[in-house]
Amino acid sequence: MNIDTQSVDQAVTAMAEVLADYLHPEEVRLLKSQWQRYSTVSVKMMQQCVLDATRRYPELQVYKSDIRKGFWATLQTDSQQTVESDSHNGYNSHNSHNKAIKVPVPVSELVLAFYTVIEALRSQLSETESRNLFLTMHQTVSQERTFKGHSLNISQFLEGNRPSVPDNEHLLNNLMQLAYVCLCDVTGPVEADEMMFRAAEKAKQNYPKTLVEKLF
Structure with missing residues (x-):
């Protein structure tokens, strides 16, 4: 997923909100600062963020699955925004003028x-x-x-x-x-x-x- 730094900031903020249910605000802030170093949002980033959180705060291990799903939801939302943007700019393959003709691709x-x-x-x-x-x-x-x-x-x-x-x-x-x-x-x-x-x-x-x- 190739996205800009602002999107990374948005994803990091959203992931921090997931952890707000499990950690104190200062603990969340420390992790958020650490994650700001990433330049793109990706599966590898999500994996590392989960590891960062559970290694720093071992008590999160029992919630790892829920946290991972919460993190994935933030990546999904970011990607959805990009897809919708493409659609609004005319790149959606399901445009009305294409619906009548089904050509094997x-x-x-x-x-x-x-x-x-x-x-x-x-x-x-x-x-x-x-x-x-x-x-x-x-x-x-x-x-x-x-x-x-x-x-x-x-x-x-x-x-x-x-x-x-x-x-x-x-x-x-x-x-x-x-x-x-x-x-x-x-x-x-x-x-x-x-x-x-x-x-x-x-x-x-x-x-x-x-x-x-x-x-x-």
């Missing part, structure tokens, strides 16, 4: 890289873990405003199929963030980090590194 390298990462994650999971991951993702996608207007049948990954996904960097980034959050709940954050790393490396074997990193 070649699958881009970015979408193929996304498929590769997700399939690499699936290959590292047991059948039960895989089912839990994709059904949770499917349910969340159907409810979240970020994905409204897009028909995303994530459960198709369970059948070894590749569901249709939008060729949109921001939405694919959001889907990857969601996959990470759900994966943390399924396997735990340490294993999730390792699985994500291996999946990303797998994709980088077939696609440019800079392209794959856009997903994260």
